[in-house]
Amino acid sequence: MxxxxxxxxxxxxxxxxxxxxxxxxxxxxxxxxxxxxxxxxxxxxxxxxxxxxxxxxxxxxxxxxxxxxxxxxxxxxxxxxxxxxxxxxxxxxxxxxxxxxxxxxxxxxxxxxxxxxxxxFAGVRPEDFEVFRAVCLQLRANLEETRTARLQEEPAQ
Structure with a gap:
């Protein structure tokens, strides 16, 4: 399957x-x-x-x-x-x-x-938007941190 x-x-x-x-x-x-x-x-x-x-x-x-x-x-x-x-x-x-x-x-x-x-965002309550925004900011920070670390580990070309 x-x-x-x-x-x-x-x-x-x-x-x-x-x-x-x-x-x-x-x-x-x-x-x-x-x-x-x-x-x-x-x-x-x-x-x-x-x-x-x-x-x-x-x-x-x-x-x-x-x-x-x-x-x-x-x-x-x-x-x-x-x-x-x-x-x-x-x-x-x-x-x-x-x-x-x-x-x-x-x-x-x-x-x-x-x-x-x-x-x-029609129909989304302001407090729900703020939670969404906070989660997105955290996701971005996590992914940027990982990306930056990976780029620093790559050898210069």
Whole structure:
């Protein structure tokens, strides 16, 4: 008899919920017609939270291939929403930063995100949301700690 995978296990629940929330966010971005795609909106949102960073680090945070992020950044740079400069520690690497022109777009992205969260959390009591949030923060901390330890153990290439 084959192993029974539980579709309500934490991994499946998180993955499915994230996919559905991402879809709700994408629909809200499209509905808002703010001049960027949903993928570009995610790039801008991560940059607003994390500040200027190397393109490869941004790709890792987004869970995207570096080439995909480069294409997004190319379009955002042409739109005047980001700028790229050589990393002072490694001239071969580029650091991407938001420009002041990104602020009105970020405000629209934030509103779209709030609408998507409203859809996702309809009927969820505030105290239940706080428990959910605390559990998610702990899960993230556990997984980041494990990931950091693993990366420190890997030999440099």
């Amino acid at each position: 084959p192993a029974k995978i539980d579709p309500e296990s934490p991994g499946f629940l998180v993955s499915t919920t994230a996919r559905l929330m991402r879809g709700a966010f994408e629909r809200e971005i499209e509905r808002a017609q703010i001049g960027v795609t949903a993928a570009e909106a995610r790039v801008l949102a991560h940059m607003s939270v994390c500040g200027g960073m190397r393109q490869n680090i941004l790709a890792d945070r987004l869970g995207c291939a570096p080439m995909s992020v480069t294409a997004f950044l190319d379009r955002l740079e042409r739109a005047g929403l980001i700028e790229r400069a050589a990393d002072p520690d490694d001239r071969r690497a580029k650091i991407a930063r938001l420009t002041p022109d990104a602020q009105p777009i970020l405000e629209q992205i934030q509103l779209a995100g709030e609408r998507a969260r409203g859809i996702a």
